[in-house]
Amino acid sequence: MEGQKCLGISKGDLDTPCLVIDEEVLEQNIRVMQAHVKNFGKQLRPHAKTHKCSQIAGRQMAAGCVGICVAKVSEAEVLVEKGFREILITSPLGADSKIQRFLDCVARAPELMGVVDSPAGACRLNEAGEGRSQPINVLVDLDPGMGRTGIPFQEALDLGIHIHRLPSLRLRGVQCYAGHVQHIPSFQEREKTSLDWMHQAADIFHKFRESGLPGEIFTGSGTGTFDIDCRIPELTDLQTGSYTLMDAEYLNIGSSLDPFRFVQFPPALTLLTTVISANHPDFVTVDAGLKALYHHGATPTVIQPPGSSLTYEWWGDEHGRIRTNQGGRKPMVGEVIELAVSHCDPTVNLFDSFHIIRDGILTDIWPIDMRGRCQ
C-alpha cells in the first residue's frame, strides 16, 4: 500500500504481509501504563526500540512521559531530527565514530543522556567532549548479573566518583535494566528475581547519594516487571517498551492477574498474511515467513478467524504454514489470516510502516522511521 491513497479501506483489503495497529488498543495501553506509574509516584521513560516509530513516541510524550529511551545512537538521530529532546541512549557507545555521532546529537539536544559502564569509557567520552560549553549528561549503567552491559555493583560507586570528577561529563544517576528477568514465565519467580536485583541497584543509588554524588535518576525496569519494580521506592522511572504493541512472547507468560497469561496489555500489533497455496488437506501456505515474522520468542498465534484451531509455523524465508487442527475449516487461497506476532521488537524492524486501524478501517499509515537503525 503506497502513501495515503488507501486510507478508508477495510483492514481485510490491505495487501499482505503487513503490520497493523489497533489504535484504540494502543491508546489504552499507553494510558494504562502512564496511570500505573503515576499511581506509584514514578515517571515513565518508555523504550522506543520496540516500536521504532516517532509518532508513537510522540503519543507517549503527550501522555506525560519524562523522556524516551533508545538503544542506539542512530535511533536518537531520528528522534532529535523530529524535535525530541529528552532522550536516553541505553547502550554504551564503543567506537570513536559512534562517540562523534553521539556528540553531534548532543549539540542539537543538550538534554540527551548516555550511559557509561567503565572508567575507560568515561575517560574517552570526557576527552571527546572537551571544549563543549555544556557537560554531557551520563548515567552509570549497572549490571544486574546479566553481564551484557553495565558495571558490576561492587565497582559502581568508584565509577560514579570517577565520572563526577570529569569536567566534560555531568553524572545524573544510574540505570539498571534486567533484560534476562523480563520473560521469566512464572510471575512469582520473576517477582523474586527482579526485586532481588533492583534492591541491590537501589543500594548503589543510596551509596551514590551518601557519597555526595548526583542521584536524580534511577531508571530501569521493563514490561515484564512493570508492576514489580515500581515497589522499589528509589526507582524514579520505568523503561517499559513492549506494553505499547505486545507480542505472543509476552502474552504467554504469567502476570499478577493470571498465572499463564499477561493480561494487562492486550496486543495492539498484529500481522496480516494471505493464503497463497492450498493443495493439501491439513494445511495451507501463507505469504509471511522469516522475513515478515522474526523467528524468535513465541510462535505467532492466530487471532482471526477468531476461535479457530488454526496454528502458524514458520516455513522458510518467504512463507508460513497454517495448520487446520481438530478438523477445523481450511482457509481458502486469498483468505487473510491475522496473527499476534512473535517477538515484536525484531518483527517491527522488518517493516517500513504501521497500518493504523480504527473500527476496522485504515485511518493512517505511520512510518517506522527508526527501522534498520541498529548502529
Place this chain on the structure above:
Amino acid sequence: MEGQKCLGISKGDLDTPCLVIDEEVLEQNIRVMQAHVKNFGKQLRPHAKTHKCSQIAGRQMAAGCVGICVAKVSEAEVLVEKGFREILITSPLGADSKIQRFLDCVARAPELMGVVDSPAGACRLNEAGEGRSQPINVLVDLDPGMGRTGIPFQEALDLGIHIHRLPSLRLRGVQCYAGHVQHIPSFQEREKTSLDWMHQAADIFHKFRESGLPGEIFTGSGTGTFDIDCRIPELTDLQTGSYTLMDAEYLNIGSSLDPFRFVQFPPALTLLTTVISANHPDFVTVDAGLKALYHHGATPTVIQPPGSSLTYEWWGDEHGRIRTNQGGRKPMVGEVIELAVSHCDPTVNLFDSFHIIRDGILTDIWPIDMRGRCQ
C-alpha cells in the same frame, strides 16, 4: 555512513553494525557459477531474494544470466522500475490485490513470468488477464514433496493442459525448487535426494512435451544442489541465489569437494560489529544482536581477527557476545570484529545498504533496494 561521502575510507573505520561485500569475491562467485552452468549447457536465472539488490542483479545479467528470480511481486516492482524485463516470480500470488499488482508489472514488462499451482489459481489469473493484448507467461509450479507451494506431480499434467486452454495465459514450462534439500549436511544424501525429486520433475516435463504442451523452460535448483541438478538433462536453468554472498549456514555443509565444508563459493558478505563493553574476563559485548544478524541457520563465525578462537553468541535484540576461548586475547572496547553472517537472506533484509570493499577500501555503497519487500 551516509551517502557517498565516506568512499575511500578503510573497511575498519566503517560505523557498525554494517554489511560489507568483498567485491572481488562477489565477482568471482558470479563468474564461477556462470561458467559452471555454461559448462553443462544450462542457463542461470539467479534468485534475487538473497541479495535484494538491483546492482548485483545487474552484474548477474551482465555476466550472461537469462533472467532474474524474485519471491514476491513487490520485489519484481523494484526490478521493473530499474529496467529489468526477464523476471520470474517464484511464488503463487494469492489475493486479488496481489494479482492486480502482478498485472501492473506485466503491463510494463510483458516478459515477466509467474507460477501457478492450482486450477483455481490459473482461472483467477486468466480472468484477471482478460482483455490484455498479450497473454501472461506462466510456469506450472511442481511440488517436490515439500508441500509448501506447487502442485503434486500426479496432478501436474492436468494442470498444464488446463492452463494451455486458457486464452489469457501462455504456458512456458515448469518450475521445481526443492528448498528442503538445499541444506542437507551430507553431500551424498543431498545428491541422492535431489536427483530423485528432479528426475521425477523431469518426467513431468517430458509428459508436457509428449502431450503437445509448451516445454521451453524447466527451472529450479539452488546453491546447495548447483553441481547436482545440472546433471539432469531436461533442466534448462538454475535458480541459485546464495552463491553470490554465502553465509555460515551454507559454509558448514558438505560439498562435492569437502565432506564438511562448502568450498566452491567463499563468503563475499560479512558483518562488522564493534565491542561496546568488556567488563568480564572471558567475553565482551558487541553491537550486533537479533536486529543485525538474523537468528536463523548457523551461528555467525568470526573471520577477523583471523585464526582467533573467538565465537559469537546472540544476546538479545541489540547485542552479541564474543567469547574468548582457549585463553585467547580478549578484544578491547572499540575493536571491530568481522563475522560470516548466519542465514544471509533474512540478514540482508535487515539493512539498507551494502558497503563495497576492494583491497580493504570502501569503493561504493549499494542500496539493498528490495529490502523489506515481502509483499
